[in-house]
Amino acid sequence: MHIWAVANQKGGVGKTTTVVSLSGLLADAGHRVLMIDLDPHGSLTSYFRFDPDSIEHSGYDLFQVSGKIPEELPRSVILETGHPNLSLIPASTALATLERHAQAQGGMGLVISKTLAILWDDYDYVLIDSPPVLGVLMINALAACQQLVIPVQTEFLAIKGLERMIRTLTMINRARKRPVPYTIVPTLFDRRTQASNKSLRSLKDLYEDAVWHSVIPVDTKLRDASTAGVAPSALDSNARGVKAYASLMDTLLNPSG
Template identity: 50%
Template structure:
């Protein structure tokens, strides 16, 4: 089971779009895929039409009782999607209370890793959509994964946010005694805008070794797909944005 975390400490850079589109591509290839929503705002859950506030189980249950984890308990929290092999572990607003209520408890940074271990025989890939805030949720997502995908909008304010994210991963790496296998993904690129071209050049100057050499273009099909509650890779397979994510997926898989 491969576990990839999609993270950035800046919001609005394409984390959920990246998670959903890559997940859809993997499911279309015949893999069993789990998408984990770690953001209390639950954008990933709502994308698939899941209102986690109305569910009897969500990812919060896993954190609320980490000592009682079993494969059945974790599987009970999952929701299905329109694709037979694509499942979602939904979020809930209650996750926002974790730092205050449980953040100082021993072992809270490894809850998600232990939960995924319980179901590793069920899935080929797990993609974790992170909140844009450093706290127990992002710590769990980073501790659980083998690879970190960092979407970065091609504009200068987003580059400043990237500096913060890379600093966070350096600190986390020291705490966990490991280096993160990181790939930075330029998103929302519009070649008609000079500022986007300049930001992309700066990104390559600052982080050439970690930055994917492709880019994800601005594509309205992503928004259209969200209204249909399905990955763009399924409903618009020939969209240019989907084509770009397929190239990214090829790179991610070839690195393993």
């Protein structure tokens, strides 16, 4: 099992689009893929037409167990998306209440790691959609993952937000046996605007080798896929955004190539 987390401490940078696009492409390639929505806003859950406000079973259930997670529990909260090979552990808005319990209930930072240990042979890839807030949910994502993808919108405020994310990652890595490798992905890039081009140059100057060599462009087909509730590759495999995510996927699968 390969576990990728998609995170940034700023909203609106393309986290959910990145999770759905990469997951769809991996599933298209024949891999068994599980997406986990850890954002209480439930954008990934809503994407596939499930309601985070009324959903009966969700990832929230995993955090209600004291001690060892029962073997049958993780599979009981998994939903099928309608896309072949692509499954989802949905979010519930109740996830927002976890922070107040986290201090009193120890071990909550490793719930997702323990869950994936149970599901280890069921999936080839797991992609985690992390909330844009440092707390127990983001810590779960960073503790569980083997690779971190950080989408960054190519605009000034998003780059400032990236500084916070890198500080958080540095803190998490001190507690891990192995540091989490990460890739910064420039998103929502519009080559026609000076702001996008200037921001991209700043990203490369500040973070050098950590920045992916290409960009995810602004592409209305990605929004159309969200409206249709399908992975972008299922709507239009030749869309500019889909091709860009396919290139990103190749880079993540072959980091040295």
